[in-house]
Amino acid sequence: MIKSEIIGVGYYLPDNVVSNSDLESKMDTSDDWIKERTGIEERRWVKSGSKLTTSLMGTYAAQDALLNAKISKDDIDFIVFATLSPDYYFPGSGVLLQRNLKIKEIGALDIRNQCSGFIYALSVADQYIKSGMYKNILVVGSEIHSGGLDKTSRGRGVSVIFGDGAGAVIVQANKNSNSGILSTHLHSEGKYAEELIVKNPSTNHWIDKIIDGKDQDDSSYFPYMNGNFVFKNAVLRFEEVIMEALNYNNLTKEDISLLITHQANLRISKFIQNRLKLSNDKVYNNIMKYGNTTAASIPIALKESLLNNKLKKGDILCLAAFGSGFTWASALIKW
Numbered sequence: 001m002i003k004s005e006i007i008g009v010g011y012y013l014p015d016n017v018v019s020n021s022d023l024e025s026k027m028d029t030s031d032d033w034i035k036e037r038t039g040i041e042e043r044r045w046v047k048s049g050s051k052l053t054t055s056l057m058g059t060y061a062a063q064d065a066l067l068n069a070k071i072s073k074d075d076i077d078f079i080v081f082a083t084l085s086p087d088y089y090f091p092g093s094g095v096l097l098q099r100n101l102k103i104k105e106i107g108a109l110d111i112r113n114q115c116s117g118f119i120y121a122l123s124v125a126d127q128y129i130k131s132g133m134y135k136n137i138l139v140v141g142s143e144i145h146s147g148g149l150d151k152t153s154r155g156r157g158v159s160v161i162f163g164d165g166a167g168a169v170i171v172q173a174n175k176n177s178n179s180g181i182l183s184t185h186l187h188s189e190g191k192y193a194e195e196l197i198v199k200n201p202s203t204n205h206w207i208d209k210i211i212d213g214k215d216q217d218d219s220s221y222f223p224y225m226n227g228n229f230v231f232k233n234a235v236l237r238f239e240e241v242i243m244e245a246l247n248y249n250n251l252t253k254e255d256i257s258l259l260i261t262h263q264a265n266l267r268i269s270k271f272i273q274n275r276l277k278l279s280n281d282k283v284y285n286n287i288m289k290y291g292n293t294t295a296a297s298i299p300i301a302l303k304e305s306l307l308n309n310k311l312k313k314g315d316i317l318c319l320a321a322f323g324s325g326f327t328w329a330s331a332l333i334k335w
């Protein structure tokens with residue numbers, strides 16, 4: 001049977017570091033509040049006027065992943081790009097990545113599943129590989145949140161959380177290996193779509209309102225989050241979907257070598273760690289440095305785990321995510 005193996009991991013983070021104290025001058029917030037409620041100490045925000053775009057950061061992460069995998073861009077036969085902050089309303093960012101990398105005319109698919117986007121993308125890649133359709137798939141998660149945040153006190157409940165960044169993996173078909181993606185598990189609950197949302201622009205409310213300047217006070221162009229409600233759902237679903245993956249593979253929580261949860265809030269990650277009774281060396285968190293980078297957070301954390309020798313051949317790696325939609329997902333991987 002064909003297995004999908006992650007053979008290369010890459011990342012890219014913009015240079016510009018924004019500390020919690022930097023935010024104190026923009027809005028009514030404090031380093032203490034942000035650290036205590038989220039664990040975040042700093043994040044990266046692309047400098048205004050920079051040429052960086054979501055697809056360009058994804059391209060840099062992809063180049064790093066290709067280097068790590070020791071394969072050429074010409075070996076890639078499909079692209080899956082996850083983002084909630086695309087360069088354009090349309091077309092998607094996958095085709096821009098294809099253009100940037102100067103890859104031949106292969107397929108490029110965009111995934112719009114927010115914080116669960118990377119695992120959804122990985123799952124798509126896994127299915128294409130297992131069906132025999134493709135051999136090397138580039139999976140990217142990239143976000144530039146900073147341009148679209150309400151950086152006034154009105155937006156403080158959301159804006160302090162999000163950061164910019166990109167991560168990428170190369171997923172390869174392997175017939176003679178017992179390592180690789182064991183399973184992925186995807187869920188959604190659309191009845192809570194409006195609890196974590198950027199409402200506009202939309203097909204109900206086009207951009208003309210901004211151009212006309214009629215709606216100066218309209219906050220619907222900024223992310224809205226019912227933080228407490230999202231938090232409560234997140235802790236529940238994270239545990240549920242991790243247990244689903246373990247049960248499906250006849251494994252137990254003791255079998256997890258490394259858990260990487262989507263980096264939404266350090267309190268959420270710690271809560272899950274406690275529920276699963278995992279020691280610190282079995283969990284990787286980096287939200288302190290980067291904030292919530294949505295679709296990019298898992299591949300960035302994966303890259304750092306590898307750089308820090310947290311993962312070795314044969315380990316059981318568990319990935320899990322929860323976010324807007326609501327959507328949530330997990331993946332279990334034998335490294």
Ligand code: ACO
Pocket residue numbers: 028029030033034037038114115116156157158160196226227228229230231234264265268292294322323324
């Ligand atoms: N600085 C200072 N005070 C603040 C800030 C801020 N940045 N933001 C909110 N506050 C205030 C609030 O106004 C409130 O004040 P009040 O008590 O006077 O009304 C108080 O702090 C508490 O606010 P809460 O929203 O109850 O704070 P909470 O402890 O819930 O933390 C947070 C908020 C961090 C957003 C948390 O709810 C959370 O992490 N939620 C889940 C996030 C998540 O998992 N998102 C999913 C992924 S994202 C995606 O998919 C795109």
